[in-house]
Amino acid sequence: MGCGGVASARDVIEMMIAGATAVQVGSMNLKNPYICKEIIEQLPIEMQQLGIQSLSEIIGIAQKK
Numbered sequence: 298m299g300c301g302g303v304a305s306a307r308d309v310i311e312m313m314i315a316g317a318t319a320v321q322v323g324s325m326n327l328k329n330p331y332i333c334k335e336i337i338e339q340l341p342i343e344m345q346q347l348g349i350q351s352l353s354e355i356i357g358i359a360q361k362k
Contacts (some may be wrong), residue, residue, distance in 0.1 A: 304332065306339035310347065316357040 299312025300321035309320045325332045349355055 303336075306336050306343040309336060309340060310343060310349070310352075310355065313352055314355050314357075314359045316360055318356055 298319045298321055299309075299315065299317030300323060303309060303312065303320055303322045304325045312320050322333055322336065329335070344350075344352070
């Protein structure tokens, strides 16, 4: 599970590339109670920009080299 410093869809993607199969949003919820909704809405946009079809295809790719 990826946690610590998750504040954007890009952070989620980076954690999954590093091997996370789940991502936890913690203290950002205190700063912005809508952060999870915002990340969920932004995730497909970030994925499209990066050419990612499915999150499952990127899990751990940083370690597979």
